[in-house]
Amino acid sequence: MIHDGRLPMSLAFASLLLTFLVTRTITRLIRAGRGPFHNIGSGGVHIHHVVPGIVLALIGGFLAVGSGEYLVARSIAGVLLGIGAGLVLDEFGMIVHLSDVYWTEQGRISIEATVLATAAVGLAASGFVPFDATPDGHTLDDLVAWSIVLLLDVVMAAITFAKGKVGTGVIGVFIPIVNIVAGIRLARPGSPWARRYYRDKPRRLRRATARAARRDARWKPIRRRFEDTIAGRLVAAPAPMPVAPNPEPRARREVDGARHTWRRERAGSG
Structure with a gap:
């Protein structure tokens, strides 16, 4: 039985996860040319599903803000927000790169963003909300303890996050012990923390690099198989559009040359 206070968040979680899975299934069927599905366009413009996703997320968000304590309205808002978030996150890579990278390596950031968002919403729906227990009505000692835990x-x-462990950081917001362990351990090479604090410590940087290499060798193939299962196989990234040379300098030189020739001929005839 879901507690009434967590029902909207649970509906948002289920809507987000289901929308993402259904959307990925449909896009893979469209790509394979199977089923009755097809791309939607208007006036020769392909309408990406991030567009209705933004609209639904906005409606759900404003409805949640204005619904007050009405459980039905908040539940409807949770469903709309979850559907909208699922559509937006599915094309998160296109938003980041401002290019159609849906089936490329750059587009895999959509899978990572969706997994993190789904994990965060799922933890919140399960009751792992570190900022939910406010200290109102408690003693001064309770207030101090709550503030210290929150600050930590x-x-x-x-x-x-500074150590380059984004996924761990998101989970750790809801389960603080995860961030405590991750914060103590070595940073990933190339992260802001490593650039700032490992610059003059080559031994620590070598340890961090070796540890990251071992971790990637162990988990990257598993993550890649998971992403291929969810998102389908990759295609080569689209080649950048060639930039046409600016014809203006050449045209200006031709005009200047013709003008110079005309002046010489005029001076010679005079």
Whole structure:
């Protein structure tokens, strides 16, 4: 039985996950030329599903803000927000790169963003909300303890993000012990933390690089198989559009040359 206070969040979680899975299934069928599905366009313009996703997310968000304590309205808002978020996150890579990278390596960021968002919403729906228990009505000691825990959670989450562990940082916001462990361990090479604090410590940088290489060798093939299962196989990234040379300088030179020739001929005839 779902608690009434968590029902809207649970509906948002289910809507997000189901929308993403259904959308990926439909796009893969369209790509394979199977089924009754096809791309939607208007006036020769392909309408990506991120467009209705933004509209639904906005409607759901404003409805949630204005619904007050009405459980039915909040539940409807949760469904609309979940559907909209699922459509938007499915094309998150296109938003980041401002290019149609849906089936390319750059587009795999959509899978990562969706997994992180789904994990965060799922944890919130399950009751792992670190900022839910407010200290109102408690003693001063309770207020101090709550503030210290909150501050520690925020600081350790910031350190984890700075160390290049985005996924761990998101999970750690809801389960603080995860960020405490991740914040103590070595940063990933290339992260802001490594650039700032490992610059003059080559030994620590070598350890971080070796640890990251071992981790990637172990988990990257598994992650790749998971992404291929969800998103389909990759295609080569689209080649950048060739930039046409600016004809203006050449045209100006031709005009200047013709003008110079005309002046010489005029001076010679005079």
